[in-house]
Amino acid sequence: MSEALAIDVSGLSKSFGGTKVVDGFDMQVPPGKIYGFLGPNGSGKTTTIRMMCGLLRPDEGGGTALGLDILRQSREIKARVGYMTQRFSLYGDLTVRENLTFMARLHALPKVRDVVEQALETYDLAPRAKQLAANLSGGWKQRLALAAASLHEPGLLLLDEPTAGVDPKARRDFWDRIRRLARQGVTVLVSTHYMDEAVQCDNITFIAYGRKLIDAPASEIPDRIGLKTIRIEGQGLQPVYDALEHAEGVDQIARFGAALHVSGRDESALDAAIACYRDQDGLTVTTAKTGLEEAFIWLMTGAEDNFR
Amino acid sequence: MKGLSRILAILGKEFIQMLRDRLTFGMMVGIPVMQLLLFGYAINTDPRHLPTLVEMGDNGPASRAILQAMETSDYFDLIGTVASGAAVENAMRDGEAVFIVTIPPGFERALARGERPQILLDVDATDPVAAGAGSSAFPTIVQQALAPLLGEMAPPVETIIHRRYNPAGRTALNIVPGLLGIILTMTMAMMTSMALTREAERGTLEALLSTPTRPHEVMIGKITPYVVAGFIQVAIMLAGARFLFSVPFLGSPPAFLIAVSLFILVNLALGFLFSTVARSQMQAMQLTFFAFLPSILLSGFMFPFAAMPHWAQMIGQAIPATHFIRAVRAIMLKGAGLDHVWPQIWPLMIIFAVIATVAMLRYRQTLD
Ligand SMILES: Nc1ncnc2c1ncn2[C@@H]1O[C@H](COP(=O)(O)OP(=O)(O)OP(=O)(O)O)[C@@H](O)[C@H]1O
Numbered sequence: 001m002s003e004a005l006a007i008d009v010s011g012l013s014k015s016f017g018g019t020k021v022v023d024g025f026d027m028q029v030p031p032g033k034i035y036g037f038l039g040p041n042g043s044g045k046t047t048t049i050r051m052m053c054g055l056l057r058p059d060e061g062g063g064t065a066l067g068l069d070i071l072r073q074s075r076e077i078k079a080r081v082g083y084m085t086q087r088f089s090l091y092g093d094l095t096v097r098e099n100l101t102f103m104a105r106l107h108a109l110p111k112v113r114d115v116v117e118q119a120l121e122t123y124d125l126a127p128r129a130k131q132l133a134a135n136l137s138g139g140w141k142q143r144l145a146l147a148a149a150s151l152h153e154p155g156l157l158l159l160d161e162p163t164a165g166v167d168p169k170a171r172r173d174f175w176d177r178i179r180r181l182a183r184q185g186v187t188v189l190v191s192t193h194y195m196d197e198a199v200q201c202d203n204i205t206f207i208a209y210g211r212k213l214i215d216a217p218a219s220e221i222p223d224r225i226g227l228k229t230i231r232i233e234g235q236g237l238q239p240v241y242d243a244l245e246h247a248e249g250v251d252q253i254a255r256f257g258a259a260l261h262v263s264g265r266d267e268s269a270l271d272a273a274i275a276c277y278r279d280q281d282g283l284t285v286t287t288a289k290t291g292l293e294e295a296f297i298w299l300m301t302g303a304e305d306n307f308r
Numbered sequence: 309m310k311g312l313s314r315i316l317a318i319l320g321k322e323f324i325q326m327l328r329d330r331l332t333f334g335m336m337v338g339i340p341v342m343q344l345l346l347f348g349y350a351i352n353t354d355p356r357h358l359p360t361l362v363e364m365g366d367n368g369p370a371s372r373a374i375l376q377a378m379e380t381s382d383y384f385d386l387i388g389t390v391a392s393g394a395a396v397e398n399a400m401r402d403g404e405a406v407f408i409v410t411i412p413p414g415f416e417r418a419l420a421r422g423e424r425p426q427i428l429l430d431v432d433a434t435d436p437v438a439a440g441a442g443s444s445a446f447p448t449i450v451q452q453a454l455a456p457l458l459g460e461m462a463p464p465v466e467t468i469i470h471r472r473y474n475p476a477g478r479t480a481l482n483i484v485p486g487l488l489g490i491i492l493t494m495t496m497a498m499m500t501s502m503a504l505t506r507e508a509e510r511g512t513l514e515a516l517l518s519t520p521t522r523p524h525e526v527m528i529g530k531i532t533p534y535v536v537a538g539f540i541q542v543a544i545m546l547a548g549a550r551f552l553f554s555v556p557f558l559g560s561p562p563a564f565l566i567a568v569s570l571f572i573l574v575n576l577a578l579g580f581l582f583s584t585v586a587r588s589q590m591q592a593m594q595l596t597f598f599a600f601l602p603s604i605l606l607s608g609f610m611f612p613f614a615a616m617p618h619w620a621q622m623i624g625q626a627i628p629a630t631h632f633i634r635a636v637r638a639i640m641l642k643g644a645g646l647d648h649v650w651p652q653i654w655p656l657m658i659i660f661a662v663i664a665t666v667a668m669l670r671y672r673q674t675l676d
């Protein structure tokens with residue numbers, strides 16, 4: 001390893017009221033990369049991110065963020081890491097500019113005014129500088145939150161579901177900005193529930209019930225899981241769905257727009273199960289690439305069986 | 309029918325929510341119970357058993373009969389004797405006694421000669437309600453005590469009632485310093501607890517704590533504005549007291565400043581403590597209100613402290629406003645200095661230390 005890792009944590013565990021919410025979590029993120037952090041609701045993403053930026057103290061485990069010890073150097077970490085919270089956490093009763101100024105001053109930045117004006121410019125917030133944050137729409141709020149989290153030019157950005165509830169155009173815009181930051185050398189860890197965002201990441205870490213299930217580049221994940229998928233298109237799919245739902249060889253079946261995606265680990269058994277539909281009129285059966293979404297649904301179902 | 313079932317659905321939901329919010333529910337049950345107990349048992353609007361000192365210039369059958377009659381009248385509790393002169397002045401300024409009876413030297417002999425001697429009742433009239441009943445009953449009590457000894461002749465003694473500090477018996481004089489304590493309690497504790505809870509409730513605390521800001525910086529930064537607000541309130545009230553109600557300010561300004569600063573600190577600490585308990589601003593407000601009621605009822609603000617039963621006085625001693633109101637009344641109306649109000653200052657310090665310690669312990673727990 002020539003360059004130091006931006007995030008290097010291992011064995012992180014955290015319990016709340018007796019329930020283990022994060023359990024032996026490891027993660028290594030090289031600098032300048034965008035890492036995706038995925039997992040169902042309540043899987044422990046937010047908790048893990050909070051431990052990595054010094055907001056929560058892990059019960060067990062430890063490691064470094066930007067080379068700083070997450071247990072002992074939380075203040076130094078906070079000065080150099082940008083954290084964008086899942087819930088909007090700026091002041092609704094302050095204006096956009098006042099919010100940025102406040103955050104800049106908490107970071108004790110020199111030349112607060114210049115920093116704020118620069119951020120207003122970079123994030124195209126200048127026209128709304130005088131607007132109360134509470135009155136911003138969802139997309140603008142997220143943009144303000146990103147601006148606030150990157151005021152102090154952090155080397156590492158932890159973004160917790162930054163685009164939840166934001167329209168597609170605003171999401172695309174947001175990702176352009178994230179990529180721009182990454183090109184400038186900022187390491188980004190971003191949690192999301194959107195697959196189209198996940199595929200843009202250099203690597204994906206999937207967590208369920210506080211445990212890491214997979215850690216690989218998006219393109220490798222379907223292969224790693226070893227799931228084969230067949231796509232059935234056509235009219236009258238409901239009876240097909242009903243028949244296949246519990247059929248031998250079918251591990252998972254899901255609607256995909258106007259098509260069905262039928263997946264299974266055993267290719268021959270899967271073929272046998274759908275054989276009768278191959279020649280049926282009005283149905284087209286093709287072999288499809290297993291997508292991320294199917295892979296994750298599969299992982300989640302498996303996780304439920306393993307941990308529940 | 310559908311309307312009814314919908315109403316029932318809403319009603320049921322409302323009940324569930326009410327019962328789940330344990331704090332609110334506790335208040336709903338706790339406030340009436342507390343009010344009932346306080347008004348029913350603790351508060352005495354017909355004040356009796358007020359502490360009374362005796363300056364014994366003479367000691368004979370007539371004097372003893374008078375003291376005996378005072379005791380049995382229930383208005384006066386004879387708690388001891390006092391030497392003449394400055395001691396009388398001090399006992400009253402320090403709030404040791406509400407009444408001081410002076411039986412002059414040679415009283416018995418003058419009485420026997422029919423010379424119509426004087427008997428003096430000094431009254432701390434800062435609280436006209438507390439002192440009123442006892443003072444007006446005094447001449448009759450004296451006369452009835454002497455009747456068996458001297459028969460039903462013309463009044464054998466002259467009772468002189470000397471109302472100190474508030475000769476006109478104006479209630480404003482008493483209420484204004486008390487109001488200072490009550491308003492500071494209400495606003496300081498409520499504003500700080502709400503301001504601190506607000507950050508957690510709205511989620512803004514997380515962004516705040518994700519910066520290198522230290523916890524004590526958050527505390528100081530958030531609380532200082534309310535200290536300033538507290539002093540502004542005090543200034544407004546003092547000006548109002550002076551110019552609208554002509555309440556005098558006879559005592560030592562430094563002593564006043566010390567008492568006020570300490571009291572503001574106590575209430576900020578209380579607000580801080582509430583913020584570690586409350587999960588929403590609404591709950592913070594309810595908690596302040598819960599603390600506010602005893603401050604009004606048991607602190608001697610609205611009802612005479614000395615007239616409350618012993619147990620209620622014990623509770624009252626734990627209420628910061630009790631000590632503050634006493635100190636401010638003594639400073640403003642009786643011209644007291646720091647040495648006179650020291651008995652009120654040190655309890656405030658102890659209360660502050662206790663509240664602040666508990667709050668700090670709880671605060672550390674909630675950060676994680
Ligand atoms: N402060 C806390 N006290 C008690 N339980 C908590 C606390 N914070 C989180 N939890 C619990 O820990 C679990 C993991 O929560 P966390 O917020 O980390 O999940 P998440 O992956 O971020 O979920 P989501 O996708 O919904 O944001 C949840 O079951 C949550 O209820």
Ligand SMILES: [Mg+2]
Pocket residue numbers: 045046047086160
């Ligand atoms: Mg989360």
